[in-house]
Amino acid sequence: MHPDVQDEPDLVAAYTPPRQEWLRLNMVTSADGAAWLKGLSGGLSSKADKRIFGVLRGLADVVVAGAATVRTEGYGPARPRESWLAMRAGRTPAPPIAVITRRLDLDLGSPLFTEAEPYARTIVITTESAPKDRREEAARNARVIIAGDDRVDMATAVRELRERGLSGILCEGGPRINAQLAAAGLVDELCLTISPQLVGGDAARILNGVASPSPMVLAQVLEEDGFLFCRYVREVGDEPSA
Ligand SMILES: NC(=O)c1ccc[n+]([C@@H]2O[C@H](COP(=O)([O-])OP(=O)(O)OC[C@H]3O[C@@H](n4cnc5c(N)ncnc54)[C@H](OP(=O)(O)O)[C@@H]3O)[C@@H](O)[C@H]2O)c1
Numbered sequence: 001m002h003p004d005v006q007d008e009p010d011l012v013a014a015y016t017p018p019r020q021e022w023l024r025l026n027m028v029t030s031a032d033g034a035a036w037l038k039g040l041s042g043g044l045s046s047k048a049d050k051r052i053f054g055v056l057r058g059l060a061d062v063v064v065a066g067a068a069t070v071r072t073e074g075y076g077p078a079r080p081r082e083s084w085l086a087m088r089a090g091r092t093p094a095p096p097i098a099v100i101t102r103r104l105d106l107d108l109g110s111p112l113f114t115e116a117e118p119y120a121r122t123i124v125i126t127t128e129s130a131p132k133d134r135r136e137e138a139a140r141n142a143r144v145i146i147a148g149d150d151r152v153d154m155a156t157a158v159r160e161l162r163e164r165g166l167s168g169i170l171c172e173g174g175p176r177i178n179a180q181l182a183a184a185g186l187v188d189e190l191c192l193t194i195s196p197q198l199v200g201g202d203a204a205r206i207l208n209g210v211a212s213p214s215p216m217v218l219a220q221v222l223e224e225d226g227f228l229f230c231r232y233v234r235e236v237g238d239e240p241s242a
Helices: 011-015 047-059 067-073 132-141 154-163 175-183
Strands: 022-030 062-066 097-100 123-126 143-146 168-171 189-195 217-224 227-233
Touching: 011 047, 022 047, 022 175, 047 168, 047 189, 047 217, 047 227, 062 067, 062 154, 062 175, 067 097, 123 132, 123 154, 132 143, 143 154, 154 175, 168 175
Parallel strands: 022 168, 022 189, 062 097, 062 168, 097 123, 123 143
Antiparallel strands: 189 227, 217 227
Protein backbone atom coordinates (compact mmCIF):
# COMPACT_ATOMS: atom_id res chain seq x y z
CA MET A 1 0.00 0.00 0.00
CA HIS A 2 3.01 2.31 0.03
CA PRO A 3 4.75 3.61 -2.09
CA ASP A 4 2.10 2.19 -4.46
CA VAL A 5 -0.83 -0.21 -4.29
CA GLN A 6 -0.22 -3.77 -5.55
CA ASP A 7 -2.31 -6.87 -4.99
CA GLU A 8 0.44 -9.49 -5.14
CA PRO A 9 3.74 -7.79 -4.32
CA ASP A 10 6.93 -9.63 -5.25
CA LEU A 11 8.42 -10.10 -1.78
CA VAL A 12 11.93 -10.84 -3.00
CA ALA A 13 12.01 -7.64 -5.05
CA ALA A 14 10.39 -5.74 -2.19
CA TYR A 15 13.04 -6.80 0.31
CA THR A 16 16.22 -7.12 -1.77
CA PRO A 17 18.75 -4.83 -0.07
CA PRO A 18 20.02 -1.93 -2.16
CA ARG A 19 23.65 -2.85 -1.53
CA GLN A 20 25.73 -5.77 -0.35
CA GLU A 21 26.80 -4.20 2.94
CA TRP A 22 23.47 -3.80 4.63
CA LEU A 23 22.29 -4.37 8.18
CA ARG A 24 18.59 -4.80 8.77
CA LEU A 25 16.61 -5.52 11.89
CA ASN A 26 13.51 -7.65 11.57
CA MET A 27 11.06 -7.36 14.44
CA VAL A 28 7.39 -7.81 15.21
CA THR A 29 5.55 -5.59 17.68
CA SER A 30 2.01 -5.26 19.00
CA ALA A 31 0.09 -2.08 18.14
CA ASP A 32 1.03 -0.74 21.60
CA GLY A 33 4.73 -1.45 21.10
CA ALA A 34 5.32 -4.76 22.92
CA ALA A 35 8.17 -6.91 21.59
CA TRP A 36 6.79 -10.08 23.08
CA LEU A 37 3.63 -11.75 24.29
CA LYS A 38 3.98 -14.20 27.19
CA GLY A 39 7.74 -13.98 26.74
CA LEU A 40 7.78 -14.96 23.06
CA SER A 41 7.37 -13.23 19.69
CA GLY A 42 5.24 -16.05 18.23
CA GLY A 43 1.93 -14.73 19.59
CA LEU A 44 2.49 -11.46 17.72
CA SER A 45 3.21 -13.10 14.38
CA SER A 46 1.05 -14.20 11.43
CA LYS A 47 1.29 -16.32 8.29
CA ALA A 48 2.41 -13.36 6.21
CA ASP A 49 4.91 -12.34 8.90
CA LYS A 50 6.45 -15.81 8.76
CA ARG A 51 6.60 -15.59 4.96
CA ILE A 52 8.49 -12.31 5.13
CA PHE A 53 10.70 -13.68 7.94
CA GLY A 54 11.65 -16.50 5.55
CA VAL A 55 12.37 -14.16 2.64
CA LEU A 56 14.57 -11.97 4.83
CA ARG A 57 16.56 -15.01 5.94
CA GLY A 58 16.84 -16.13 2.33
CA LEU A 59 18.27 -12.75 1.37
CA ALA A 60 20.77 -12.62 4.27
CA ASP A 61 24.42 -13.63 4.37
CA VAL A 62 24.17 -14.14 8.14
CA VAL A 63 21.42 -14.05 10.77
CA VAL A 64 22.45 -12.41 14.06
CA ALA A 65 20.58 -12.89 17.34
CA GLY A 66 21.20 -12.20 21.00
CA ALA A 67 21.72 -15.15 23.32
CA ALA A 68 18.44 -14.52 25.18
CA THR A 69 16.52 -14.71 21.92
CA VAL A 70 18.34 -17.90 20.96
CA ARG A 71 17.57 -19.41 24.36
CA THR A 72 13.91 -18.37 24.65
CA GLU A 73 12.92 -18.86 21.02
CA GLY A 74 14.82 -22.17 20.79
CA TYR A 75 16.93 -21.33 17.75
CA GLY A 76 18.17 -24.08 15.44
CA PRO A 77 20.21 -23.69 12.27
CA ALA A 78 18.52 -22.05 9.27
CA ARG A 79 17.56 -24.88 6.90
CA PRO A 80 17.76 -24.41 3.13
CA ARG A 81 14.41 -23.87 1.42
CA GLU A 82 13.50 -24.46 -2.18
CA SER A 83 12.17 -20.92 -2.40
CA TRP A 84 15.67 -19.65 -1.56
CA LEU A 85 17.40 -21.27 -4.53
CA ALA A 86 17.19 -18.29 -6.88
CA MET A 87 17.72 -15.61 -4.26
CA ARG A 88 20.80 -17.39 -2.86
CA ALA A 89 22.45 -18.12 -6.23
CA GLY A 90 26.21 -17.81 -5.75
CA ARG A 91 25.90 -18.09 -1.97
CA THR A 92 25.61 -20.90 0.55
CA PRO A 93 22.19 -22.68 0.54
CA ALA A 94 21.38 -21.20 3.97
CA PRO A 95 22.86 -18.41 6.11
CA PRO A 96 24.69 -19.21 9.34
CA ILE A 97 23.24 -18.07 12.65
CA ALA A 98 25.53 -15.82 14.71
CA VAL A 99 24.82 -15.62 18.45
CA ILE A 100 26.01 -12.71 20.55
CA THR A 101 26.80 -13.78 24.10
CA ARG A 102 28.97 -12.80 27.01
CA ARG A 103 28.34 -15.77 29.34
CA LEU A 104 28.14 -18.48 26.66
CA ASP A 105 25.27 -19.99 28.59
CA LEU A 106 24.06 -21.86 25.51
CA ASP A 107 23.19 -25.50 24.92
CA LEU A 108 26.27 -26.37 22.89
CA GLY A 109 24.91 -29.88 22.25
CA SER A 110 21.71 -28.55 20.65
CA PRO A 111 20.95 -28.76 16.91
CA LEU A 112 21.97 -25.12 16.50
CA PHE A 113 25.54 -26.31 17.02
CA THR A 114 25.49 -29.98 16.07
CA GLU A 115 23.24 -29.87 13.00
CA ALA A 116 24.43 -26.75 11.20
CA GLU A 117 25.88 -27.63 7.81
CA PRO A 118 29.63 -27.01 7.40
CA TYR A 119 28.91 -24.14 4.98
CA ALA A 120 26.74 -22.46 7.62
CA ARG A 121 28.48 -23.31 10.88
CA THR A 122 26.96 -21.43 13.73
CA ILE A 123 28.99 -18.42 14.81
CA VAL A 124 29.44 -17.38 18.44
CA ILE A 125 30.36 -13.74 18.90
CA THR A 126 31.75 -13.24 22.37
CA THR A 127 34.36 -11.53 24.51
CA GLU A 128 37.90 -12.04 25.80
CA SER A 129 36.48 -12.33 29.31
CA ALA A 130 33.99 -15.10 28.44
CA PRO A 131 34.68 -18.35 30.33
CA LYS A 132 37.65 -19.98 28.58
CA ASP A 133 36.34 -23.53 28.93
CA ARG A 134 33.02 -22.52 27.35
CA ARG A 135 34.81 -20.77 24.52
CA GLU A 136 36.85 -23.89 23.84
CA GLU A 137 33.79 -26.10 23.99
CA ALA A 138 31.92 -23.78 21.63
CA ALA A 139 34.82 -23.86 19.17
CA ARG A 140 34.30 -27.60 18.65
CA ASN A 141 31.10 -27.02 16.69
CA ALA A 142 31.05 -23.30 16.02
CA ARG A 143 33.16 -20.49 14.72
CA VAL A 144 34.07 -18.27 17.64
CA ILE A 145 34.66 -14.58 17.08
CA ILE A 146 36.07 -12.39 19.84
CA ALA A 147 34.72 -8.87 19.44
CA GLY A 148 35.50 -7.08 22.71
CA ASP A 149 37.03 -7.43 26.15
CA ASP A 150 34.11 -7.38 28.60
CA ARG A 151 31.28 -6.88 26.16
CA VAL A 152 30.85 -7.40 22.46
CA ASP A 153 31.43 -4.14 20.64
CA MET A 154 28.80 -4.13 17.89
CA ALA A 155 30.93 -2.25 15.36
CA THR A 156 33.73 -4.79 15.85
CA ALA A 157 31.28 -7.68 15.53
CA VAL A 158 29.86 -6.32 12.28
CA ARG A 159 33.35 -5.69 10.89
CA GLU A 160 34.46 -9.22 11.81
CA LEU A 161 31.43 -10.72 10.06
CA ARG A 162 32.04 -8.63 6.94
CA GLU A 163 35.71 -9.64 6.89
CA ARG A 164 34.43 -13.21 6.58
CA GLY A 165 32.35 -12.28 3.54
CA LEU A 166 29.12 -11.93 5.52
CA SER A 167 28.11 -8.48 4.36
CA GLY A 168 24.33 -8.66 4.34
CA ILE A 169 23.40 -8.90 8.02
CA LEU A 170 19.91 -9.70 9.26
CA CYS A 171 19.49 -9.12 12.98
CA GLU A 172 16.46 -10.84 14.49
CA GLY A 173 16.81 -9.18 17.88
CA GLY A 174 16.25 -9.18 20.67
CA PRO A 175 15.64 -5.66 21.87
CA ARG A 176 18.86 -5.45 23.90
CA ILE A 177 21.02 -6.30 20.86
CA ASN A 178 18.96 -3.98 18.65
CA ALA A 179 19.50 -1.05 20.99
CA GLN A 180 23.26 -1.47 20.87
CA LEU A 181 23.33 -1.76 17.08
CA ALA A 182 21.22 1.38 16.79
CA ALA A 183 23.35 3.27 19.32
CA ALA A 184 26.43 2.38 17.28
CA GLY A 185 24.79 3.79 14.14
CA LEU A 186 24.89 0.40 12.40
CA VAL A 187 21.22 -0.05 11.49
CA ASP A 188 20.50 0.58 7.80
CA GLU A 189 16.95 -0.70 7.87
CA LEU A 190 14.16 -1.79 10.18
CA CYS A 191 11.61 -4.30 8.94
CA LEU A 192 8.80 -3.91 11.42
CA THR A 193 5.65 -5.99 11.55
CA ILE A 194 2.84 -4.30 13.48
CA SER A 195 0.45 -6.86 14.87
CA PRO A 196 -3.16 -5.69 15.33
CA GLN A 197 -3.42 -6.28 19.08
CA LEU A 198 -2.80 -4.61 22.40
CA VAL A 199 -0.57 -6.33 24.93
CA GLY A 200 0.14 -3.93 27.77
CA GLY A 201 2.24 -5.21 30.65
CA ASP A 202 5.97 -4.79 30.84
CA ALA A 203 7.21 -6.23 27.54
CA ALA A 204 10.14 -4.25 26.16
CA ARG A 205 9.90 -2.18 23.02
CA ILE A 206 11.94 -3.37 20.04
CA LEU A 207 14.92 -1.31 21.20
CA ASN A 208 15.80 -1.80 24.84
CA GLY A 209 18.86 0.14 25.94
CA VAL A 210 20.44 3.55 25.75
CA ALA A 211 18.59 6.31 23.91
CA SER A 212 19.75 6.68 20.31
CA PRO A 213 17.44 8.88 18.27
CA SER A 214 17.94 8.22 14.55
CA PRO A 215 15.56 9.49 11.87
CA MET A 216 14.27 6.87 9.44
CA VAL A 217 12.33 7.09 6.20
CA LEU A 218 9.25 4.93 5.62
CA ALA A 219 10.17 3.16 2.38
CA GLN A 220 7.42 0.57 2.11
CA VAL A 221 4.25 -0.71 3.75
CA LEU A 222 2.56 -4.01 2.95
CA GLU A 223 -0.64 -5.22 4.61
CA GLU A 224 -2.30 -8.59 5.13
CA ASP A 225 -5.07 -9.50 7.59
CA GLY A 226 -4.64 -6.22 9.46
CA PHE A 227 -0.90 -6.78 9.95
CA LEU A 228 1.34 -3.99 8.65
CA PHE A 229 4.79 -4.78 7.29
CA CYS A 230 6.85 -1.60 7.34
CA ARG A 231 10.33 -1.02 5.94
CA TYR A 232 12.13 1.95 7.38
CA VAL A 233 15.52 2.90 5.94
CA ARG A 234 18.09 5.28 7.26
CA GLU A 235 18.50 7.46 4.19
CA VAL A 236 16.10 8.34 1.40
CA GLY A 237 18.71 7.39 -1.23
CA ASP A 238 18.89 3.84 0.13
CA GLU A 239 15.45 2.83 -1.07
CA PRO A 240 15.69 -0.06 -3.52
CA SER A 241 14.58 0.93 -6.99
CA ALA A 242 12.79 -2.38 -7.78
N1 LIG B 1 9.30 -9.17 18.71
C1 LIG B 1 10.31 -9.72 18.08
O1 LIG B 1 10.39 -9.66 16.84
C2 LIG B 1 11.39 -10.41 18.86
C3 LIG B 1 12.57 -10.78 18.22
C4 LIG B 1 13.56 -11.38 19.00
C5 LIG B 1 13.34 -11.63 20.34
N2 LIG B 1 12.18 -11.27 20.90
C6 LIG B 1 11.95 -11.51 22.33
O2 LIG B 1 12.90 -10.73 23.03
C7 LIG B 1 13.31 -11.39 24.22
C8 LIG B 1 14.81 -11.50 24.25
O3 LIG B 1 15.37 -10.25 23.98
P1 LIG B 1 16.33 -9.49 24.99
O4 LIG B 1 16.39 -8.09 24.54
O5 LIG B 1 15.91 -9.78 26.38
O6 LIG B 1 17.71 -10.23 24.78
P2 LIG B 1 18.64 -10.43 23.48
O7 LIG B 1 18.97 -9.10 22.90
O8 LIG B 1 18.08 -11.46 22.59
O9 LIG B 1 19.92 -11.08 24.17
C9 LIG B 1 20.52 -10.49 25.27
C10 LIG B 1 21.73 -11.33 25.57
O10 LIG B 1 22.69 -11.13 24.53
C11 LIG B 1 23.97 -11.09 25.09
N3 LIG B 1 24.48 -9.75 24.93
C12 LIG B 1 23.80 -8.59 24.77
N4 LIG B 1 24.64 -7.57 24.59
C13 LIG B 1 25.89 -8.09 24.67
C14 LIG B 1 27.18 -7.54 24.56
N5 LIG B 1 27.38 -6.23 24.31
N6 LIG B 1 28.23 -8.36 24.68
C15 LIG B 1 28.07 -9.68 24.91
N7 LIG B 1 26.86 -10.27 25.01
C16 LIG B 1 25.79 -9.47 24.89
C17 LIG B 1 23.87 -11.46 26.54
O11 LIG B 1 23.94 -12.89 26.51
P3 LIG B 1 24.52 -13.79 27.68
O12 LIG B 1 23.47 -13.67 28.75
O13 LIG B 1 24.58 -15.16 27.10
O14 LIG B 1 25.84 -13.26 28.05
C18 LIG B 1 22.46 -11.01 26.86
O15 LIG B 1 21.90 -11.69 27.95
C19 LIG B 1 12.61 -12.74 24.21
O16 LIG B 1 11.45 -12.63 25.01
C20 LIG B 1 12.23 -12.93 22.76
O17 LIG B 1 11.09 -13.74 22.63
C21 LIG B 1 11.19 -10.66 20.20
